[in-house]
Amino acid sequence: MVQIAAHAPSSGDVPGPFRAFLRRGATTSFRLGAGSVAAMLATWWLLTALHVVPRDFLPTPGDVAAAGWEVATQGYRGTTLGGNTLSTLGRLAGGFGLAVLFGVPLGLWMGMNRVVAAALDWIVQFMRPLPPLSYMILLILWLGTGDRSKSALLFLTAFPIVVAASAAGVAQVKRQRIQAALALGAGRTQVFRHVVLPSAAPMILTGLQIALAASFSTVVSAELMAATDGLGWMVISASHFLRNDIILLCILILGLLGVALAWVLRRIDARLVHWRGRDT
Numbered sequence: 675m676v677q678i679a680a681h682a683p684s685s686g687d688v689p690g691p692f693r694a695f696l697r698r699g700a701t702t703s704f705r706l707g708a709g710s711v712a713a714m715l716a717t718w719w720l721l722t723a724l725h726v727v728p729r730d731f732l733p734t735p736g737d738v739a740a741a742g743w744e745v746a747t748q749g750y751r752g753t754t755l756g757g758n759t760l761s762t763l764g765r766l767a768g769g770f771g772l773a774v775l776f777g778v779p780l781g782l783w784m785g786m787n788r789v790v791a792a793a794l795d796w797i798v799q800f801m802r803p804l805p806p807l808s809y810m811i812l813l814i815l816w817l818g819t820g821d822r823s824k825s826a827l828l829f830l831t832a833f834p835i836v837v838a839a840s841a842a843g844v845a846q847v848k849r850q851r852i853q854a855a856l857a858l859g860a861g862r863t864q865v866f867r868h869v870v871l872p873s874a875a876p877m878i879l880t881g882l883q884i885a886l887a888a889s890f891s892t893v894v895s896a897e898l899m900a901a902t903d904g905l906g907w908m909v910i911s912a913s914h915f916l917r918n919d920i921i922l923l924c925i926l927i928l929g930l931l932g933v934a935l936a937w938v939l940r941r942i943d944a945r946l947v948h949w950r951g952r953d954t
Contacts, residue, residue: 733919738926741919750920751911753903759927761904762893765821769828770889777833777885778878781840785874786866791841798841802834806892810899819900824893831892832885839881843874872949879943886939890932 715735721727722734733741745755784791784798806827817823847870855865897906905924912920 730916731918733922737919738922741917741923745920745923750908753908755927758903758905758908759931761901762897762906763931765824765896765904766828766889766893768821768825769893770832770886772825772829773832773836773885773889774882777836778840781837781842781878782844782871782874784837784841785844786870794837795841798834798837801830802838806831806888807895807899810896814900824896824901827896828889828893832889835885835888836878836881839884840874840878843877843881844870846877847873875947876943879939879947883936883939883943886935887932890935894928 718732719735722729722732729737742755749755750758780794784794809830810823810827813823813826817826851869851873852865855869860868893904894906894909897904898910901907905928909921909924912918912924
């Protein structure tokens with residue numbers, strides 16, 4: 675196995691002022707990131723403190739923190755903040771999980787079988803660019819306004835992305851590796867397990883990250899249209915009562931959840947595809 679050079683440029687290729695930054699590594703990156711967040715919060719506070727933006731339109735950070743404490747301790751319209759968060763995550767897990775369960779095997783099959791690929795590729799490519807909310811109304815008519823329609827919408831959002839990424843991962847496997855494994859006496863199952871699947875895994879994991887991001891934005895949009903709980907429902911409900919503090923609270927929670935979910939998938943990627951960046 676041949677080690678490929680790291681993607682980051684060597685210190686000799688980097689201008690002098692930036693070499694110290696590369697040497698400091700993760701600590702400096704963390705400090706810069708934390709500083710950027712602090713600067714954003716300070717700018718937010720200044721905009722409200724100096725009345726650049728009316729407080730009715732942009733609540734202060736203190737107002738949002740107070741709204742968070744209120745919702746956490748007293749609930750919101752008969753629901754709890756934790757319950758609404760779990761409702762959103764549950765819908766996401768259901769639809770995205772089904773897409774992974776069925777999409778990855780189908781994509782692998784398409785990548786390994788030309789007949790299956792020819793039969794299904796046009797359908798997958800047709801579904802992939804479709805805006806998910808374009809068929810939300812149909813799903814509500816067919817499945818009702820409950821979780822079934824939202825899970826189906828999330829499934830249809832993530833499924834074509836997962837299938838396309840899995841098929842592309844198999845398609846990029848070098849033929850020489852398969853031929854070498856067969857020449858050494860490996861069977862079809864062994865070739866798939868030890869050559870095809872490891873080679874396709876980086877593309878599959880990348881596709882899962884893209885599909886998760888698309889599903890996460892879609893579940894909130896679905897809750898805005900028809901729901902009785904969830905963070906998206908809290909946003910649309912709070913807008914009816916001009917509770918901009920609760921709207922901003924939900925936006926912050928959604929952003930943090932998105933960052934956390936992306937981090938989890940990146941950790942899974944690093945754990946399962948530990949050979950990424952090497953010529954396998």
